[in-house]
Amino acid sequence: MNLPRYFIPHAATPPEPVQSDASEIAHVVDAFRLDSNHALEPEWLVGLDALGGVHVVPASERGRLPASALAQLTHHEVASGRTPRRIAAPELFFFSVELVEHPADAEGFNDPVYLYGHLSGPWPGTSPQRVPGQLTVTRGDVLAGLTQGAADAFHYAQTMESAAAPRGYVALLPGDRPDVIAQGQGLVLAWPSVPPELQMGNASNGPMVARMLHDVLTQLQEDAGANRGPEALARMELPVPSRAMAIAELELRGYEVKGDVAILRRQHPGLLTRMAEWLRAEKVKIPLEAATPAFLELARQALAALPGWPTEAERALRSRVRSGGGSPPVSAPRVTSPVPQRPLPPRAPPKPPRPSDWMQDFLNAHAAAHPEAAKPRLTQAKPAAPPPAAKPGTPSWMEDFGAKPRPAAPSPGTRREPSAPSASVPSKKPDWMSDFED
Structure with missing residues (x-):
């Protein structure tokens, strides 16, 4: 398995084979056409099973999709009104992004960003594999990948949990040098993942994409303010995802x-x-709250002001993609109730180690290499709940002294003096106890 140059596999986790099966797909997340002389099937579907595993199957197998997944694909084709985009490449890799590390104290503007997750591929192939690891790209690659892919985002039916029609965004990222990308090699389709327990009838990843864009734009703005960078970046008014x-x-x-x-x-x-x-x-x-489309527009403005953009790798990458044709209908269909889901058969539990275990190895290695650097910003697929706030007027360090020491046990032979009644125990016997003494 020839991995992309900029992907580093986790050394302690061996790759495992991937067996794609259309009947196991719970959610469809992408559809594209592959322009290659070696690919027999021009159109492909990408889906996730109940445990988040990736399945890439030819579109000719859509009849084997479960009813709920087939309903998602049909809704996307009708609501988007577009044909699948074309990617000129002999093979692709699919990368499920589960954590993003934004290094602090970087030297320039378009600095590296570390994406952690599972890489699957190559597709199409006779023996695709799945391996966890780190993909290194730049801030501009993240912004451009998400903004360029927004036009071909996957359309899901609106549910009771979503205020707007949910979308699924995929970013095409460079996994190799520009000369290799120009030949159609090293292309990576990155999917900001959503944990299965947070999927509400679909696999829309808008909130995760909004957090990624917010954190990248925040880093760019901080660098522009500290280094007298582009005025457009320094004065950009950023909202927050939440x-x-x-x-x-x-x-x-x-x-x-x-x-x-x-x-x-x-x-x-x-x-x-x-x-x-x-x-x-x-x-x-307090900044205003904004949804994913607003952050995508801010990302486009930031790319226009980013020094040295577009890069050679970006130009080579976009030359391999042709956006899908057509235009969306005037009124997209709207579903007011969740689509009934077909029950899935029980699945085997996932194999260890869990993603958080191996990701920590990469984070620790980066911290050891730069011990004096500030703590990096992390974008997680599952947002962590903030810890409870301390009481007003009481510093957090004083809470360490708040607990009363436990009284020491008396030593043998020492007479124990009767203690005063505790404030939580009444000194007088309650009346109801006398019922048990008769």
Whole structure:
């Protein structure tokens, strides 16, 4: 298995063979046509099973899809009104992105970004394999891959849980050098994954894509402000994917939210805390909340202002893709109730190790290589809930002294003095106890 040059497999996890089966697909996530003299099937479908495993099957097997997956594919074809995009390549790799690491204290603007997940492929192939590891790309590659692929995003039927019609976004990323990409080799289809427990009738990944774009744009804006970079990046007003999460983070940092403004609570418990407060703004405006389309538009604006963009690799990559033809219908069909799902047969439990185990090896290696660097920003497929905020006016370090010490046990031969009644135990016997003494 010849892996893309910029993909590093996890050394302690051997690759495992992939057996694609159309009947096991629970959600369809992509459809494309492969322009190659070696591929017998021009159109291909990408789907996920109940455990998140990737299946790539020819479109001629759509009749073997479960009823729910076939309904998703049919809805996408009608709602999008487009034919599948064409990719000129003899083979492709499919990468399920589960974690994104944004290194801090980088030297330039279009800096590397580390994507962690499982790489499957090559497709089509006689013996595709699945291996966990790290794919290294640039910030511009992430922004361009998602914005360029937005036009061919997968359309899902609207459900009760979604405020707007959900979408599934795939980014075409360079996995090799520009000269290799120009020959159609090293192309990687990256799918920002959604954990199976968070899939509500479909595999839409809009929230994960919004978090990825937000974190990349935040890093670009911080670098532009610190290094007197492009004015368009430094002055860009960024929203947040979740306003509730933004408010929770501000409260953890010692701010008190009043309307659309967060005001810093002055505590002054010591010199170090006062110095930390001086470095923070007295008032912070709480940013607005935005959905994925707004972040895609901001990503397009950022690419226009990014120095040195497009790169040679980007030009070679886009020359291999031709967007699908057609235009969406005037009124896309809308489903007000979830599509009934066909029950799936029981599946075997997943094999260890879990993704979080091997990802930590890469994170630890990066931290050891740059021990003085600031902590990187992480974009997770499953957003972590913020820890509970500390009580107002009480520094978090004082909570370590809040628990009362447990009284020591008396040594042998020592007379134990009667203690005073506890505040939680009444000194007088309750009346109902006398019923058991008769």
